[in-house]
Amino acid sequence: MTTTSLVKEELKTKMVKTQTMTGSEAVIQCLLQEEVETIFGYPGGAIMPIYDALYDYLDQVNHILTRHEQGAIHAAQGFARTSKKVGVVFATSGPGATNLITGLADAMIDSTPLVCITGQVASPLLGTDAFQETDVIGISMPVTKWNCQVTKAKNIVETLAKAFFIAQSGRPGPVVVDITKDAQFELVDFHYKKCKTIRSYQPKPQLNLEQVKAAAELLNKAKKPMLIVGQGVMLSGAEKALLEFAKKTGVPVASTLLGLGVFPGNHEQFVGMVGMHGNYAPNVKTNECDVLMTVGMRFDDRVTGDVSKYARQAKIIHVELDAAEINKIIKADVPVWADAKEALEALITLVEPKKHDAWLNEFKEAKAKENQVLLENRAKDFPEQMTMDEVLSLLSDLTKGEAIVVTDVGQHQMMAAQFYEYNQTKSNVTSGGLGTMGFALPAAMGAKMANPKKQVVAVIGDGGFQMTLQELGTIMQNNIGVKIIILNNGFLGMVRQWQQLFFEKRYSFTEIQSPDFVALANSYKIKGQKVNQRTELKSALEELLNSDSAYLLEVKVAKEDNVFPMVPTGASVSEVRLQ
Amino acid sequence: MENLEKTFTVSIFTENTIGMLNRITIIFTRRHLNIDSITASETEVKNVHRYTIVLRTTKEQIDKVVGQIEKLIDVLKAFVHEDKDVVHQEIALYKIRTSNLSNADVEQVIRENYAKVLSVDTQFIVIEKTGHKSETQALFDKLKPFGVLEFARSGRVAVTKPMKELSTYLKELELNKQL
Numbered sequence: 001m002t003t004t005s006l007v008k009e010e011l012k013t014k015m016v017k018t019q020t021m022t023g024s025e026a027v028i029q030c031l032l033q034e035e036v037e038t039i040f041g042y043p044g045g046a047i048m049p050i051y052d053a054l055y056d057y058l059d060q061v062n063h064i065l066t067r068h069e070q071g072a073i074h075a076a077q078g079f080a081r082t083s084k085k086v087g088v089v090f091a092t093s094g095p096g097a098t099n100l101i102t103g104l105a106d107a108m109i110d111s112t113p114l115v116c117i118t119g120q121v122a123s124p125l126l127g128t129d130a131f132q133e134t135d136v137i138g139i140s141m142p143v144t145k146w147n148c149q150v151t152k153a154k155n156i157v158e159t160l161a162k163a164f165f166i167a168q169s170g171r172p173g174p175v176v177v178d179i180t181k182d183a184q185f186e187l188v189d190f191h192y193k194k195c196k197t198i199r200s201y202q203p204k205p206q207l208n209l210e211q212v213k214a215a216a217e218l219l220n221k222a223k224k225p226m227l228i229v230g231q232g233v234m235l236s237g238a239e240k241a242l243l244e245f246a247k248k249t250g251v252p253v254a255s256t257l258l259g260l261g262v263f264p265g266n267h268e269q270f271v272g273m274v275g276m277h278g279n280y281a282p283n284v285k286t287n288e289c290d291v292l293m294t295v296g297m298r299f300d301d302r303v304t305g306d307v308s309k310y311a312r313q314a315k316i317i318h319v320e321l322d323a324a325e326i327n328k329i330i331k332a333d334v335p336v337w338a339d340a341k342e343a344l345e346a347l348i349t350l351v352e353p354k355k356h357d358a359w360l361n362e363f364k365e366a367k368a369k370e371n372q373v374l375l376e377n378r379a380k381d382f383p384e385q386m387t388m389d390e391v392l393s394l395l396s397d398l399t400k401g402e403a404i405v406v407t408d409v410g411q412h413q414m415m416a417a418q419f420y421e422y423n424q425t426k427s428n429v430t431s432g433g434l435g436t437m438g439f440a441l442p443a444a445m446g447a448k449m450a451n452p453k454k455q456v457v458a459v460i461g462d463g464g465f466q467m468t469l470q471e472l473g474t475i476m477q478n479n480i481g482v483k484i485i486i487l488n489n490g491f492l493g494m495v496r497q498w499q500q501l502f503f504e505k506r507y508s509f510t511e512i513q514s515p516d517f518v519a520l521a522n523s524y525k526i527k528g529q530k531v532n533q534r535t536e537l538k539s540a541l542e543e544l545l546n547s548d549s550a551y552l553l554e555v556k557v558a559k560e561d562n563v564f565p566m567v568p569t570g571a572s573v574s575e576v577r578l579q
Numbered sequence: 580m581e582n583l584e585k586t587f588t589v590s591i592f593t594e595n596t597i598g599m600l601n602r603i604t605i606i607f608t609r610r611h612l613n614i615d616s617i618t619a620s621e622t623e624v625k626n627v628h629r630y631t632i633v634l635r636t637t638k639e640q641i642d643k644v645v646g647q648i649e650k651l652i653d654v655l656k657a658f659v660h661e662d663k664d665v666v667h668q669e670i671a672l673y674k675i676r677t678s679n680l681s682n683a684d685v686e687q688v689i690r691e692n693y694a695k696v697l698s699v700d701t702q703f704i705v706i707e708k709t710g711h712k713s714e715t716q717a718l719f720d721k722l723k724p725f726g727v728l729e730f731a732r733s734g735r736v737a738v739t740k741p742m743k744e745l746s747t748y749l750k751e752l753e754l755n756k757q758l
């Protein structure tokens with residue numbers, strides 16, 4: 001044992017002993033027991049006792065003061081999604097807690113494990129409209145996996161233990177623990193016991209071998225099988241099993257937006273992304289394959305388009321942990337209610353080794369054609385100006401597809417999904433289900449905190465950047481080495497694209513002005529530059545990547561470029577348009 | 580048919596925690612589903628509570644809703660039944676002016692409907708009737724001509740016809756945990 005781990009062990013045994021302390025100190029002790037190293041938060045009246053207790057533990061736990069509670073929760077999301085840990089957030093009552101709601105909804109829909117601790121007014125004041133009192137439990141109920149209010153110090157420990165268990169087990173999600181101020185002051189005997197089971201909660205089903213066998217049988221008979229993988233693969237740590245399974249079955253592997261990176265983007269069997277702005281082949285071939293197997297995805301409407309025309313010809317195998325997702329949108333012929341890793345590992349032994357070269361080639365040819373059409377159209381429409389795709393392709397090349405790329409919401413997000421080759425798991429962080437503009441900058445900070453040695457690049461639109469740009473202050477104060485690329489098209493581009501295509505080019509409130517982003521960054525002591533010319537792009541990207549501290553690069557791109565392929569809303573995936 | 584509207588009884592067994600009712604009902608609200616009636620009580624197992632919710636919707640929709648309800652951390656188990664699979668009952672109270680009692684027809688109505696007089700006051704009497712909604716409604720319609728001062732009907736209480744007991748489910752849940 002190293003000396004540090006010896007010290008850690010010693011600390012632990014010391015802590016397991018019952019000690020009398022305040023509820024606030026118990027909160028911090030619980031976090032230490034759960035091996036929390038980083039907290040993102042913002043103080044205020046109702047959580048002051050906890051911040052005061054934290055002050056004694058700064059040698060054991062790191063706290064990042066963000067500039068807004070939304071920044072704190074998105075940072076915690078970025079942290080959790082790029083590590084195997086739970087994101088932890090502190091916020092005060094009232095406005096502090098309500099500022100978390102967007103992040104909670106985002107974490108809920110994208111299955112991100114978070115424990116958010118909010119301060120609450122003292123229990124005698126509950127329900128009296130006291131200063132900064134809000135019904136945090138009521139407000140956050142629909143956007144949390146679980147929430148709980150604690151009014152007695154003696155319940156803090158058990159509740160937090162439960163919170164950590166619930167947040168990260170099964171299908172992960174955000175948890176809120178709201179602690180009244182009097183409970184924070186009250187004394188309690190501290191004794192920590194990790195929560196391992198809850199009677200009414202079954203995080204993982206037993207693998208049903210009959211279901212697995214039925215799936216294997218379908219796959220063994222398939223002539224044109226196709227696999228779509230989602231974030232569930234990552235959440236269950238099934239990447240290796242997936243790779244082995246794919247190799248053995250020879251099946252083309254497509255991915256959802258959140259699934260990018262769970263299967264190497266440069267693998268010969270990887271055929272791209274499905275969905276509204278997914279690649280041509282996997283969309284069209286969803287309606288041509290004979291067996292469609294999906295793992296850890298939930299048939300979001302952005303994936304399926306018109307469900308009545310989705311994969312009608314195919315037998316569908318749906319491998320999914322969350323029972324409520326099975327048959328929710330698409331009826332499965334063979335549901336496999338299971339953890340992705342367990343299911344894939346069981347399947348590997350049952351599937352016959354196969355090659356599907358001709359079938360796979362059809363995807364490759366379609367992809368080549370897609371690339372050609374997109375390139376030609378952009379060259380024709382924008383001969384002079386830079387377009388987002390080239391920035392992202394170059395970024396992909398320069399980082400070998402191994403950086404953690406955090407994207408915001410809009411055209412740049414879809415362009416990153418299409419043109420960045422995600423070769424590593426947990427390297428793609430984006431707000432998928434909720435589509436929260438303003439997510440990327442704080443989430444990238446969190447990702448960098450969790451992966452200090454990795455290159456973390458935030459790709460953000462000029463609109464979204466202005467939603468949470470105050471976090472530049474957090475980056476400055478904590479020296480967080482995130483690299484920021486703003487793809488500036490002078491528009492809320494994605495909305496403008498829809499206005500162009502579906503609202504007769506009536507650009508109602510989508511043109512947006514921006515400050516001098518580089519000067520803004522400089523004012524926060526962050527280096528940066530702006531490029532207008534293609535010839536300057538490569539060296540600028542290299543400078544960004546080589547910088548050992550935060551860096552902001554603004555790239556002026558064509559104003560009215562559109563993201564294609566596109567499955568228009570309500571259309572079938574077969575009707576994906578290349579232009 | 581999966582997409583035909585029918586009456587369903589949803590029985591939900593939960594831990595005894597604050598806010599359960601809210602957690603359950605927002606799942607209906609979010610899907611724009613209107614609940615016809617709701618009752619809550621402790622079950623034969625201490626600290627396990629039972630919610631009985633009645634509503635009209637499609638089988639497909641209710642199955643999805645029950646899936647979401649079962650996902651709630653403090654929900655032990657949820658079942659959905661059609662009317663033919665539950666024994667159910669409601670109770671209704673009718674307040675009538677005492678002076679109207681002198682009308683012999685009231686007595687007749689009470690008799691014929693197997694209702695009973697629960698309370699007698701100088702000013703009013705309270706009649707009680709248990710039965711299915713159609714039965715308590717029928718009595719209401721008959722008493723209406725005599726002037727019903729107040730009328731209240733409970734939500735449905737129901738027990739299921741299948742014989743598996745709650746305690747068996749609870750044991751299964753515990754067993755699952757140990758696997």
Ligand SMILES: Cc1ncc(C[n+]2csc(CCOP(=O)(O)OP(=O)(O)O)c2C)c(N)n1
Nearest residue numbers: 410411412435437461462463464492493494
């Ligand atoms: C908080 C929030 N408000 C509004 C939207 C709707 N919306 C989706 S994309 C988009 C435009 C984003 O513009 P920008 O950040 O400049 O990115 P671009 O599409 O130009 O790349 C908007 C307004 C959203 N997703 N999130």
Ligand SMILES: [Mg+2]
Nearest residue numbers: 461462491493
């Ligand atoms: Mg823009």
